[in-house]
Amino acid sequence: MKTPESTLQDLGERRIIEEILRPRYANESPEDFGHDCAIIGDTDEWPGHIVVATTDPCPEPVASLLGYTDLYYRGWLLATINLSDLAATGATPKGLLTSLILPNDLSVADLNRLLDGIDDCSMANEARVLGGNIKEGARIDLTATAIGVCVKGKALSRKGCRPGDVIVVVGDLGLFWAGVLAIQKRVPLGDYESELLRNVLTPSPKVKVGQAIANKALLTACIDNSDGLYPSLAQLAEINQCQMRVNFENVSFHPAVLHVSSLTSISPTRYSLGWGDWQLIGCCSPENLDALLALARECNTAASVIGKVRTGRGVVLADAGEAKPMAPIDSQRFTKDSWFTVGLESYIDVLTKGPLWISGDIEREQTSSVE
16 A cells, blocks of 8 residues: 655645755855855955845746646756856856745655756756755745846846847747647657657756856847847837847747757748747847857857847837737736737647737837838
């Protein structure tokens, strides 16, 4: 007869802290473990640097909706979401503070898998868990705060691009949604299984390449692509009062994306418009482009030129001989069409079948400065 697996309720908060969390996180500074605040160090510890911090929750991963329910992937995603914001500033991560709300009947084994995912992603990016909070709740609810430092005067920012700059995506382009659709539609993954599952299960924040880009000042503006291409570019266009003109005609897509595209009859461009690959989207002056692309290669990171910054406003997409204001393929929170509200299938329908352009008065207004 199988012995019942112990659960978090069998242990209680204090035993969880002492028996599971302390052995993991108290080794480096046991005297600091258990305090209300994580002690990172005096600001004098990083002369010439500024401290940056960000916080984000982690929704249920798409991976779990596809059947990959191991909490390792949810822990990994929690770290990725927060470290990606640091990457967009070119920061060096110092660590994460985690807030874990968990059901009483969650197994201890599942907790350890969750922590393994957080720890492995953190360590892969030279960060560590500094502390946090754990409590019981009706469902799993995860939040983290990432803390890092930037060289003073070299932090990347969303503001600074100008007409004439090129638009660059640093990171994979379309692999996440190609992987999702391949799994969902039972497309044979063939030789591309590892590439197609990589960003679905363990997406990588672009921390190291972001640091290198910041140190060499190779981007005039930068944002992490956590919400999709359109909302990311729309924010850059708004804050810089310029127009982002996107064109995928000269993009070399990963063979895995082309493989899925050929079997699903969905354009690789479509796969590139959504969130999930956790890239950096930036603007680069033409004279720095070769250096940026070379740096990305040195960091074993893909980089693709997808357009130009122009005088005007909004986001314009050129595709199949047409150039019009891009449709807002988005998943903005607290809206009626957020995928958290309407479900993943609705978002996939818009991404793969919805219109690429908007029309009417907005079109005439936004395209007046395209050429």
